[in-house]
Structure formats: C-alpha cells, structure tokens
Amino acid sequence: MAQFKVHPSEPVEKHTIKLSVCDAYSPKTWVTQTHFWPLPDPSQAQRGYEVLKEGLARTLAEIPALSGIIRLISDDPRDLVVAVDDDAHVEFAWENLTGKTGISSYAQLKAHGFPLTGLVVPCSQPVTLTTVHEGARMLTAKLNYLEGGMALSFGFNHLLVDAAAIAEVERIWSLHCTDVSSGVQQKHRPQLADSTIRERLSKARPEAGPFNDEHWKVFPTTRSQLHLPREGREVSLADLEESKQNHLASIKSELEETKWCMWKFSPEALAKLKKDASLPRAEQWISTIDAVIGLFWSRLSFARQKSIEGNKDSVIVFPINIRQRLEPPVESGYIGNAIDIVTSTCPLSELESDRGLVTAAHHVRKAVSGWKETKWAAWLKMAANLPNDEAICPNPLSLLETHNLGFNDYSKSQSNVLNWGPELGVIDRTRYMLPASSMANCATTVIVHPRLSDGGLEVAMTSTEHIKSLLEKDDIFAQYVSFVATFE
Template sequence: MAQTTSPISSILSPFDLVMGPIYVRKLFGFRFEHPSRRTQACDALRQGLLATMTQHPSAAASIMLVKGNAPSVIPSPNPSTMELGPPVFVVEDIAEAGFPFTYQELCEQGVPPSLLQKELLSSLSNHPTCGELCPAMGIQVNFLPRGLILCVAFHHTVFDGASMTTFLRALGANIKAERAPADCLVGPGALERLPHSRSATPPPKSSDFPEYAFSQAPMPRASSPSATARVLTFTADKLAALTSEVAGLLQGTADPSDFFSTADCLGGLLWVAVMRARQERLFPHAMTKWAIAVNARHRLDPPLPAEYFGNAVVCGLATLQISQLVAADESDISVVRVACAASRIRQAVVAVDNAYIRRRLALFSSILDPAEIPIAAKRALRMPGTGLDFSDWREQGADIEFAIPGAGSTSPDWVRKTWSANEGAVNILPRKGGRRGSADWEVLLALSVEDMENVCSELTLGGWVSRVVE
C-alpha cells in the first residue's frame, strides 16, 4: 500500500481508542451459477472498492499499533490510484482449498458458523499486533460451486458497525452505478472527527464507570477449556408474542410512555436463559451485567451526522442480582423474569444521553495507554461468569444491494461473521427488513459447551427457538 512518511494519529477520536484492535469479518452469501462470470464479478468489486475508498479515505489507510500510546493512522495519499492486491483485495476458489460443500449444501445446513473459518475465508485472518502496519480493511472474494461468499474485514480502530454499513452501502451503490474512482468525491462526514485532546479539568474517577475495571486484578478465566458458537433462530411471530406479554406485565409498573423493543425482550430472554445455565456456579446475590453497544451519534448534543465515519459507540450497562433472574425451584423460563430483564435493558439504553457520553469521552481522553480500555471492559464484565456482551447488527447488511454481476440476487441470501467463540458474546445478526418485517431473527451466541447445551435444550424444549445451527 502507498504510505506517507509521517504517521497521523490525530484523526483518531476518543471513541476510536476504546475499541479493541481487532478485525471484524463479515460474510455475505450469494448464489453464483456461472463460473464464466467470475472475472466480471471481481472486476466490478475491485472498481467499486476503489471508488468507495475514494469517498471514504479512512478505509484506504494503514494502522499501526504503538505500545503504550494511541495507534498511528497512515493515510493513503491517493486512494483512487491504489494498487489493489493482497491483503486488501484477494480472490480464492475455496473448493480448491478444500472446502467440502457446495453453496446449496451450505445453505441447507443453515450456514453453520463452525464452517466459516477466518483462515480460509478472510485475507486478514490475524488480528493486528504492535509494530505491524495493517490495512484498515480488506476484501476476499470466495468462490465455491454455485456460490460466492464475500468476506469484508474491518479494522475496529477505524470502523464501528454503523461505519461498516455506510461503507458497504456505498460499495453496493458504486458497483450498481459502475462508478469509477474519478467519478467520486469524499463523502459528507467521511473526514469529520471528534477531537482527541487532553482536558484541562481533573480527569474523572475511573471507579465511577461500572462498565470498566481499571485495576491489577486478574482477567476472568474461561469457565471451561472449550467454547462454541451457535446461531439460534427465533420466528418473528414468537418474538412479537413475547414482546406483547412483556408489555402487559410491565403495564402499571413503568411509565406509560416507556417503550420496550423486541430486541429488549429477546435480550431479556437470552439473559435469563444463560444465567439459568450458569446458576449452579454463581452466588444468588452476585451482580450480573448485560453490556449493550449503543450508537452515540444521535444521542450527542449537538448530534453527529448519521454518516459520521469512525467509531461512535459507548457501552450501556444493565445490572441485576442473579436472584432477580433465576431461582433454583423454577423448572422453566419465567416470562416475569424476562420482563424484569427487558425493563432493565431498556433503562440502560435510555440512560445513554449526552451527559453520559460526554463523561465517557472525558474518561477515554484521560487514559494514557488506550490499550487499557478494552482490557478494563473485559475485566469488569466477566463474560465467562456473570456477564454478557450484546450487539445488535439487525440493520448492518442484510438488505444492502451489492448488485454483483453474476450473483443470483442483488442483496445477500445471508450474513454471518467468521467463526469466533468469544464466551459470553451475543449478536443479533443482520436481518432482512432490519427492525421491521416478518423475517426470522438470528442470534449468534458464544458460550462454553456445557452452558450452550443447557441453553439450547431449554430454549428448544420451551418452544422459543425454531432452529439451532453450530
């Protein structure tokens, strides 16, 4: 990649420093019947990527992690003329590399997450390390019999979920319009950044932020030597019925204007189910935490534009005692418990207002070594024990019209992430229609094998889930 001689780290905001220096890899599946059109598809993706990098120059940058300091971001002097080669743009025939299934067979199995290995599907299969110059993103075009799997890897220092979606929508629009880089200008919000400056006021006390634990305490250990990840499918009708029942139970106990979303209720159900699976090794009066990734753009005053390109996420935190979610003498999941959890989740989201966000921006700016921040979050959440980390990806890609030549549809048949068994992680996967419509809801859940067996068994026997795929 082209480089400048001096790193420019000032374009990073306090939001960017919170994110762990990892690649988030998203997979988009398409039917692709005619091998003769592979070259045309790759040419369209390559030109579309150059055009989109021209509109969003941060995507063409390189990032270097610096031990004890903020990462350095080295921009490309002219994204429109970049030479797109590995690892930024790669084409693979994964059948030749040993992938054992056709696209149809993969879909019939429910696209099992265990088959979606980053080493096979991603051009950026390793997370960045200190001193290594890494691209902000990379695309690998994976062909298999009668199918195409598009893998896009995003460096989390530069992209949050909203920025990833903004970039992918622009990529699809550029492919569809056959735009060349010369036809593109830098997009609105693409270069805007919150300043990263040290405040003259005393830094906030880190102990005032329950979502972080800045200490020398050991990191939580995994509950077992093995963890797994599965996709749980919930029908829209089942979740609509649950949401209606929860609203009825909470009527009269909350402000009449309070709103409880389907995601709140689904989160409450999963929170209860996982704590039930773990309850034998937890104390009833221990505190359990449900961390929620909240988009701060429209919650700031003044707000950031929706197309603000970079990270703008803070952690909302719902907390309850274990005994408020589970009881040893309850044989089934109680909707009353789910309602309690859903209510607390909604309260945590509502609490993320301008003042809440500004306090956290001040905290982030006061930390000398940004690498301490994601570590402190993991230490506080204790994901293998009492904590769960939730992200809602419903609106992050299922409806994007990539318009890849030769693909059987303009938008993907499904969206996944590469295999990751990060115990305690909960992701609502991208969904057709986003927050609306009748499509099923898919949740990617990662737990220890024992906890997963208990959760899936209870949710299946209770009629909550329609399918589980590993």
C-alpha cells in the same frame, strides 16, 4: 500480491488523518464478515470479482482513509493517524475453493444454515486472524468461489470504524457495484466534516466532571485495549492453547467445548416476544432488541442456575451507538468510532424466576435510556488526559464469569437486504467470523445479526452442547426461536 491491490479509482493526495480518542480506545481487532451469494452460472465468477473490485475502487475514492495504514506518531498511545500514501490501496484477493477438502458446496452450506465450520481460515485474509498492529491496513477482503456460490469475506480495522461506520461503507460499496453493472458512475457519500467530528470526539467539554463507574478501571496502557502492538503476528494454535490454559488455571476449571449456536426469530415471534416482555399497561416502552436480549439473558440464567453456587448478580455488557445521542448529534454517515460501553446489573434470583424475561428486558431498556452525555464526557476527559502509561477501560473481569453476558447488536445493518446490482443481487446470508473457542469458559457472547428480508432475526450465541440442549428443552425459550446451526 500486486494483482490483488485495489487503488482508489480517482487520484488521492498523500495525507494523514488524525484519529479521535474514541478511535484510539477501540479494540485492536478486525471486524470480519462473510457474505454468501448463489452463483448458478460458474462462467460469471470472474465477472463477480470484477464488479466488486471496481465498486471497491470507487468506494476508496470517496473514503480514502480505507486505503491507508495505521501509524503511531509519538509516545502518546492516543496519537494515531491513518497515513494515505502514494501506494494507498486495499488488498482484495480471490481463490477458487471448489472441490477442496473440507469445503462444502453452496447448496450444502445453505441447507445447513450457512455454518462457518472449516471456512474461517480458508476464506479469510490471513491478517484478519491477527491482532491489529502498527502499520496495519484499514480494510482487506477476499472473494472465495464455492461449488454453486461465492463467499465474500472482508475485515475492517476497528481503529477506523465501528458497526455503524461499517454499515455505511457497505452501503456505499453496494451502490457503486450497482453503478458498475449499470454502466454509470456517481458519488454516494454525503460531504461530512469527518475531521471536525474526530476532533470533537477527542476533546471533552471543560465543565465535564470526574468519571466514576465500578465497571471501569485504570490499567497500565500496555495491558489495556488502548495499546497498539508494534508488530502483528498470526494467532497460532499454540498461542490459543496457551491463552486457554492460562484462563482455565485462573478459574480452576476444565475447558468447555464452545461453539456458535445460531437461532432464528420469525417476524411473528418477535412481535409476540416484545408483547410478552412488556410491562402491564405499557408502563415503560421497550424495543424489540430489548426483548430479544432479555430472552437470552433470562433463559440462560435459568439454564445455568448460578445462584445456587452463591452468585448474587448477573452483569450485562454491550456497546451502543452514540451518534444520535450526542448534542448536537453526529451525522449517521460518519466514518469513525462513536460508541460507549453500557452495563447493567440484575439479581440472578430475578432473572431465574418466572418473571425473568420482563425483568431482563427492562433492565436492558433502562441501561440504554439512562445513558447520559455528561457521564460519557467525563470518561472522555479522563481518557484524553491520563498519562501515556495509563488507560481507562471497561473491566474485563466481568466477562470471565459464565453467569454474565456480553452482546453486540447489528440488527440495524442492511447486510441481508442490500442490493449489489443487477449482476450480483442480494446476498442469501451474512455471518460474523469470530472463533467461539477463544471465549470458552467466559460470559456468553450474543451477536444479533442484521435483520432478514422478511423482518426476522438471526442471533448467534457462544454455547456448549449442554446449554444448547437445555435451551431447546426450555418451553419459554422455544416459544420464540427455532434452531438454525451450530458451528465453530
């Protein structure tokens, strides 16, 4: 709708932005988030939208790519551009959900830990419930008015941004909103040679060697995450059901009712966890996140006891930000994808043992610290030079095994502490909007949420009621976490 179009606040010339090979290989999905704000005075609701809208317009002027659309310009699936045309814009809608059936009041949501049950569809822009396709925009948003609060849902096209880039856009947007409320206007994005960085992330060094990794596989492009669909369509319930049934048939199992289970770590619990997960005499340093992931990996393995069924090893799969790992480093404010996928394998017998926490945490640390640019360069060389009908991607089969684990770490994002200005302030909570049901009977997915203002963390995991119950009764797990909420 025309009234929901947000154009850059300053004129932007018509142009195209060539995406990198790393961008082209990113998942064809929307990264969606919802911020929850209290709104004690309903008369200020429209003002909240106006501040966010003008702040977004100024952000688009600084990052014009966000107002463009994705185009495939040749038969090469890596040949993608963001086209910024005369109608460059972002659609930012608003809707009053107050009093609608199934929509809780803000006070109720806050009291129950901000669960997303019943909110994903009504709060989202419909396009974010589809696969990213040719012609898709880079960003879309919707402000939802609730009784006593607001929920800002926004979705980023993964082809343009990864988690670090999203955090940078959010930082800039919040600063512009602060300026709007304060009656000033200024620039907030450092001048970066984004095009040069994208070129660098597309061309490997000539001396790069062959790429070999048992967790990666060459797929036909049309069956890989490199493939960009020509058209988008909403994922209907029938589509989801068909996908589930195909998956269940392949593993000869019945569908598990899977939901998100949110847990919270206090700052004190995180300090204790890191200490307990460390080796004696500090033989190897570990991070707090190593310890957090180690806790979930080890205690889920203990709860499932999959070694009894003959499974020997568990695999963990996760992305890492490589901006500061490259030589020379890529600037932290770069808007684009600069990640690599890391894996680690650990015997289930060790994860299920009393020493499982320490073992798991140090396997995560070893996987991260062992990352080598030479290996990534070998992947980039292969990815950039394969025939158009082939793609080199992580083998997804490991994520179909329930004794394995996948995780995303958003703890460095400032979502829960950013100040959006004197009128909007700081949000109460943010939530990531992924349907847990689509991951039923698969490896557990763990999402570490942005750090809280008190230094604590919230972590969401896909779980059945049975696994949740086992973890709540687990004396080791219960030392560190408290239950927050379960939602779909």
